[in-house]
Amino acid sequence: MHFDEPVDTSLRILPLGGQRCSAAFRRHDNSHFSVVCPMEEASKLPLPDSFLQFLEENGLDPSIYTATESTPRYVRLKPGYEARIQEIEAEINCKLEKVDWLPGFYALPPEVQIANSKAYQEGKIYGIDAASGAAVSALNISVGDHVLDLCAAPGAKLCMMLDLLGDFGSVTGVDIARHRLAACRTMLQKYSLGDRCRLFVADGTAFALVPQRVDSVSSSFESTFEEKADIFGEWTNRRPYKERKRAAKVREGVALNQNPELIFYGQHSGIIGLSKSKLYKTISDTEASSSGYDKVLVDAECTHDGSIRHIQKFEHWGWKTLQRRVLDAERTDSLTFLQLKLLRNGFRLLKVGGTLVYSTCSLTVAQNEDIVEQFLSENASAELQEINESRNWPCKSGQIPKTLRFDPLTSQTSGLFVAKFTKLAS
Template sequence: MTTQSFPPKFTQWLADNGVSIKDYEEQESIPRFIRVNPSHITETFAKELNTELTPVSWLPGLRFYSLDAKMKISGSKGYESGEIYGMDVSSGVAVHALSIDPEDHVLDLCCAPGDLQGNEDSVTGTVTGVDISKARIATCKNVLRKYKMRRFRLFDADGTTFNVHAPSRVGRWTRPTGQIAVPELDSDDDTAKGDQDTIVTIPSKRKDDTPNAPPTKKKAKVVPKVKPYLATKLVIGDPQIESPALLYDKVLVDAECTHDGSIAHLKKCDAVGWEKFEENFFDPVKMDALETLQRGLLSNGYRLLKPGGVLVYSTCSFSRRQNEGVVEWFLKENSNATLEPIPNAEKFPLAPSLDGNPTNMLRFSPSGSGTSGYLSRE
């Protein structure tokens, strides 16, 4: 792919959005990135692939390595066994920004292709993945099984209206602090049975909790149980209680976007023709609908987030409207939300920010970062 093949309207759009054409001219110099399962040794993979694996020093802890861009990992023993997997390091920044603690319950509202699949070593809580596309959710299912995740559930659902709260039960373990009274459910039809109550223990990390206060008994709202597309044994028995005490600790909204920051996506457009890309990218009705979707995903993710929790919004677009514009709108609508700095961001190889960017929003680009185009904010 060469930039000379870009449609003139797209080239002008890049200039209008402060995107350097160099971000696409330097595509061949971008290395390939992989993540490595923590229980395995990287030297084994380097020997098998017959290439050097270079640790990504600026994003420690997530086991990212770079290798030659032309190197194929599919078909290798490590890839087939789930010990290594391909993932651009810019996507790893969004996972890093979540700052996942061991007991956290994490919601991934646009979960395909499964950026959180390699994080279960650091999660003793759960990960709930949501995607409206049956094809993408099927991809996530395959990833889940391949990497042997044990605390994961997937829902084929609309992320703008999804309303299943964090699990109160993981296997035989129930969350240990605070108590809530839940109407007894009929095991056959999940309907409320009389006025009998079952006490379910759950934690709450709300800022106004009083340490050592006696548990309070509150009625939880009983809603029809939503059947997961797939759930592992440890979380399939969750009763799906709807309660303010069962909101998620962390939420990732890696939103649907125009993918103009993805070199791989633009290569496909270049190969098959730019007509469909131009039809979607420059159609004002479709762009309005996309913006509405992005706002809806961000708003619903925030609604399902605990007070004091962390939400990360990201895209693989360079569009100001899809990034800074969405975040600015959200902050105006939610005065109690604040942009927080992403840990260790001062060490990241960032692309230049746009003039007037809200603080604590990070941009990545091929020329500025040596990665695919990506934006992340916390």
């Protein structure tokens, strides 16, 4: 194991059934931090034996789930509201504790519900776990970047990306689940973040559209009034409601269309003024490397076993559902295959010199380090990068140097694996 070791054996995590679990860890940058988790015994957790067995088979310490009671809820403040913190605290009826290692993030006690508060409903804050925020920070998004989010829904990370982007560049969100991406669209509208964004229902393993850079569409800006009207007509759905509904029904039964389905675009997303034939132009790998995205996030579909809140939901949904959705070995095998394909395609669409972050909320090696290793072995132009932004992050090193792991016990966040790559010129 390459995980950081506890630095003081007297503080070593006690075996299952011990009365308390405390630990002092060495960060991946060699500084120390300590963690004290609640006194519950892992064996008394409301988790079925089959899940504990899944953890054991994957070399995961079940005591990470004992931190449930103490893991805070996190929110990100919409930029521009910094001076109104006290007003927001009054609206949610709770003090916001600044997360000192992640700008714009605040922690709340886990039992506080924000959904009915004015601050949430008016879009001043949005819920996003600090570890998820860290994954977005690792992309180091700067003004003017063209960013691709290959598994975008429900969209908390996408919102953060748009917040960081500023007044230039674009974000392209892709997800295979239409209903989840529709929820993402609602979020963009609520937080007034859609101006530079476009959303496509598509299979991220095959998605092939590059960003629209202003110079590449400038010819469209020079088009005549008639041409502009034609282009507008192509994108505007003028069909009556009944006809649209019928078309949507047909779509439901059919596999995804050859072309990704555009379900949202903002006025600076690069779509306006562009004909469908130009948008859906096929590109070669070489073209993708020169005119692809500056930043790509592959926040891949996974078993979600690192997310305490997700696992807790199975108490209500039934442990049999957990068995079927998380533990089933065949499902895990097909997931790892999907993760690798998503990573390959995200990397294909990355510009030379660009940055790709791969993350999952699983803590199994099979869905993380194994994927990274396999991917590196087949891509000479992929290079794993140090995550420089992470100096103060309360996380551990992954089993491969330069990769990071957040877990509830050590990070007081949801579990997350993060790896960062760049594309070298070949």
